Amino acid sequence: MRNFRGRPGMLAAMLAFGLAAVSACSGGSTAAPSGKVANTEGAAPKGVTLTLWHNTADSKALLDLYKAYEKKSGNTIKLVDIPADSFPSTVQTKWATGARPDILEWHGNRTDALSLNAAGTMLDLSKLPFVAKEGDLATVSGSVGGKTYAATIGALSISGIFYNKQVFAKAGLQPPQTYDDLAADCKVLKAKTPGVAPLFEAGGSQWPPQILSAFNYLAESNENQAYDTSILNGKAKLSDADGPFVAALTAYDKLRTAGCFNSDRTTAKWEDQMKAVLDGKAAMVAQNSDSIGLLNSDANGDTAKVDASVGFVGVSATKAVANYAPSPLGTYYVPSTGDSEKERAAVDFIEFATGAGYADYIKEAKIIPTLSGTTTPELQGLLQDVKKAYDQGATLSFNSEIPGFGNFGPESSKLLADQESPQQVAAKMQAFYQQAAAAAKQ
Structure with a gap:
């Protein structure tokens, strides 16, 4: 079967719950690029509360992943619910006011990354270990100007x-x-x-x-x-x-x-x-x-x-x-908030979600891994239909x-x-x- 390391038309992981991966409208911050690279130096802080804007269609496996991170890190994730039915417009509206979470669950499409001006508002995650494991996916999902601003652990839609x-x-x-x-x-x-x-x-x-x-x-x-x-x-x-x-x-x-x-x-x-x-x-x-x-x-x-x-x-x-596109469910960005302690803790979440916590998440979610080196669990029959359709030559959604x-x-x-x-x-x-x-x- 195809894998993510082959070409931009890489193997899709089928997620368990969600909404369409639609492109968001333009209208995010127009600030100049921050140039901030994710900080991974030193021990991650403990006792930090991180706000996470998340889609209410998140699977139980994703919700359990958040809890697993809290247990491992000693930090707290405060979920801010974004209704699945109005997800793109709600995020855009909140973002336009200048509000920022510590972690953002959002679409990986390049147009969606541009709509929030990822290069000017997000931390550059390109040097984190997950990027190599994502392979070609890292050049498509959350990618702007050759840099990767998002980690995609969920599925392609x-x-x-x-x-x-x-x-x-x-x-x-x-x-x-x-x-x-x-x-x-x-x-x-x-x-x-x-x-x-x-x-x-x-x-x-x-x-x-x-x-x-x-x-x-x-x-x-x-x-x-x-x-x-x-x-x-x-x-x-x-x-x-x-x-x-x-x-x-x-x-x-x-x-x-x-x-x-x-x-x-x-x-x-x-x-x-x-x-x-x-x-x-x-x-x-x-x-x-x-x-x-x-x-x-x-x-x-x-x-x-x-x-x-x-x-x-x-x-x-x-x-x-x-046709396929990166799903917002399980795709995470780290906004540049200016709070270095919270930014470091948010990067620690990314490292956990793509590292120590990833295999357990994949096992519970019963999806095909987006990161290499992880065993694929047994898939639901309908997901096997989707995988078959993908393997027959699915193309990247043109938008x-x-x-x-x-x-x-x-x-x-x-x-x-x-x-x-x-x-x-x-x-x-x-x-x-x-x-x-x-x-x-x-």
Whole structure:
């Protein structure tokens, strides 16, 4: 199987609970780079209270990791809950006020690191031992300007289609591979399984529509990061009428006009869509592997029930290709707060999470390790489906490297609500990209 040391398309670890790895909007501090490198000299302080802004979708394994660090270090971790449903916007809003935690759980996408101006607001972790163990992952997750500002011990989020096995069997269908399949399956499902939403969307959470409206469709276009590179070097524009991005939005809009979505598509939430596919009220949901933990929770921890009910496949424009991005769950930064004692203690947490505490975390979380030299535990069946989809050639989500894509959540929701056309959304996203790219060069 692939490993993280091969190429930027490295092996994904599948996390047990979470939300989509969506890009956050720009708007963090614009301070000049601090140039601060993580301090690892001398014994770490004890009796320190560290605030950790964490996603409420953190798995029990992550919560237990925090407790294990407290026991080992003599320090206290004060969790500041950031709701999973509004995670990106909440962090951005708090960050914009100048508030800073001692440890930040946050997205690893480069665009997200740039949105908080990682080079100017975070400690450089490049010299810590975990970086070598992450291999190529360290050049993708939390990486800006060739430096690594984040430790990623959780999973990469693998996006594709979750489908209900019983609903598909009743309709006599095989899992989809392409967007033409999605459209054809929608027609059959509407005829043979009335009352079941062919595709369940969650516009009420804003970020979920991004996955089906673009990320999945474009997976095949971004092999070896071909499409995002063409945007970054100016050879293509998101707004190109005959380009892949507009084609993706158009394909999504056709699913909407064909009546493939649930009636409450603009108000339903992420939690609703995962429960719907588990219960058979939806045939398909476009989501990422982070959501498997929510499925398990909805099944009261009965993973056998989840595995029997739900499958996962990669889907893109014309072939079965999944896409991935660093998950915020288990990805940690150390903000530069000016409190040297707390900064040293926060770095000590990073060293523990990627060192002495890592193997126990992986064993409890039952995920594929992101750090080399750690045994892979037995995986849940649905996670094995996700891994299979990844191993078949998953590509880096095209938005991961494109600044300004944090605005896509609201824009894709407008497309879902028929408030903007595909071309209008594409034109606005091109403008957002150009503005963010210009700001990043200042």
